[in-house]
Amino acid sequence: MKLLIVEDDSAFANTLKRRMEKHGYNCWLADNINDALLTCHRQLPEFILLDMKLHDESGLNLIIPMRKLLPHSRIILLTGFASIATAVDAIKLGADDYLTKPVDTQTLLSALVKSDSNSLMSASTSSANVDQKIKSEPTLSTEQVEWEHIQQVLKFNNGNVSATARQLSMHRRTLQRKLQKKPTTGT
Numbered sequence: 001m002k003l004l005i006v007e008d009d010s011a012f013a014n015t016l017k018r019r020m021e022k023h024g025y026n027c028w029l030a031d032n033i034n035d036a037l038l039t040c041h042r043q044l045p046e047f048i049l050l051d052m053k054l055h056d057e058s059g060l061n062l063i064i065p066m067r068k069l070l071p072h073s074r075i076i077l078l079t080g081f082a083s084i085a086t087a088v089d090a091i092k093l094g095a096d097d098y099l100t101k102p103v104d105t106q107t108l109l110s111a112l113v114k115s116d117s118n119s120l121m122s123a124s125t126s127s128a129n130v131d132q133k134i135k136s137e138p139t140l141s142t143e144q145v146e147w148e149h150i151q152q153v154l155k156f157n158n159g160n161v162s163a164t165a166r167q168l169s170m171h172r173r174t175l176q177r178k179l180q181k182k183p184t185t186g187t
Contacts (some may be wrong), residue, residue: 003028004028006036013029063077
């Protein structure tokens with residue numbers, strides 16, 4: 001199982017590499033767009049972990065060329081600064097999954113081995129089929145999506161409300177009010 005890790009933080013990249021090699025993956029590292037594409041051409045990885053922010057460039061710019069070159073590979077976008085908009089963009093561009101950092105090994109392994117039938121986008125899936133799959137999924141209200149996103153960012157900041165508010169570009173009191181009002185579930 002060939003895995004390409006595209007990450008500009010060398011310490012994090014090497015940690016990921018060690019973790020994944022323990023689970024049987026042959027790993028290659030790239031820290032920029034050019035090296036990532038070159039490695040894709042040379043190694044033809046079956047799996048790609050792609051950081052969203054690569055130095056001053058966006059990892060989103062790599063999804064389409066990678067998908068064209070490797071239509072059956074699983075592309076997982078990783079980011080420390082998750083947002084609903086970028087998650088939607090990543091999936092529309094062809095990513096198979098979108099995970100926020102820090103990510104535990106089990107979550108990462110689950111994302112890598114998901115079958116194409118469980119993913120929102122596979123190589124042979126047309127845009128219309130993606131739209132149909134999204135419509136058939138239970139829909140969350142805007143409030144529920146926002147709540148889930150806030151919870152992920154809060155977890156990333158180890159429960160620090162001030163740091164979470166800064167990361168979300170939100171006033172601290174506004175964030176506290178939102179945290180007190182968990183939205184009800186429903187479709």
